[in-house]
Amino acid sequence: MNVLGIDPGVSETGWAVLESSPGAAVRLVASGLVKTYPREPLGERLRAIHGALAAVLQAHRPDAVAVEEMFFLKAAHSIRSTLQARGVILLAAAQARKPVSEYNPRTVKLALTGSGAAAKAQMQRVVQSSLGLPERLRPDDVADAAAIALCHLRAQRVKRFKILDRFGARG
Numbered sequence: 001m002n003v004l005g006i007d008p009g010v011s012e013t014g015w016a017v018l019e020s021s022p023g024a025a026v027r028l029v030a031s032g033l034v035k036t037y038p039r040e041p042l043g044e045r046l047r048a049i050h051g052a053l054a055a056v057l058q059a060h061r062p063d064a065v066a067v068e069e070m071f072f073l074k075a076a077h078s079i080r081s082t083l084q085a086r087g088v089i090l091l092a093a094a095q096a097r098k099p100v101s102e103y104n105p106r107t108v109k110l111a112l113t114g115s116g117a118a119a120k121a122q123m124q125r126v127v128q129s130s131l132g133l134p135e136r137l138r139p140d141d142v143a144d145a146a147a148i149a150l151c152h153l154r155a156q157r158v159k160r161f162k163i164l165d166r167f168g169a170r171g
Contacts, residue, residue, distance in 0.1 A: 005149025
């Protein structure tokens with residue numbers, strides 16, 4: 001299974017494509033950062049994000065897309081812009097007909113470290129170790145995108161577990 005993890009932002013959107021195969025370690029296929037600039041009109045910034053992620057979806061053809069869910073931000077204008085960036089990200093995924101799963105930051109931290117309050121450095125070490133990378137992914141938005149993709153892969157693995165009912169298992 002290949003999954004595209006996305007850490008949305010209007011100034012910087014991180015993305016990472018991870019590949020998971022039975023019996024093999026999860027591997028980083030590709031990653032990058034879509035950067036836009038405040039001096040550009042918002043519409044152009046959103047077009048650039050959409051276009052870049054549509055190209056990533058076309059090039060890597062992931063089986064699924066995992067996006068960081070909006071949690072909370074301090075500045076109202078930042079919330080609005082990030083929500084608009086998420087909108088064009090979700091549009092690109094829908095146009096590519098890819099299923100989207102959303103994970104809030106606490107869930108990602110919990111899935112990867114066992115603590116929903118894990119520090120950024122701890123998360124980066126887990127991502128580095130899980131992907132067998134010689135150094136941490138940079139910038140932070142790309143590392144966060146890889147963490148979101150890892151969270152999705154782990155969630156999918158848990159969904160595949162079959163739980164036997166003690167009472168139904170009697171012979």
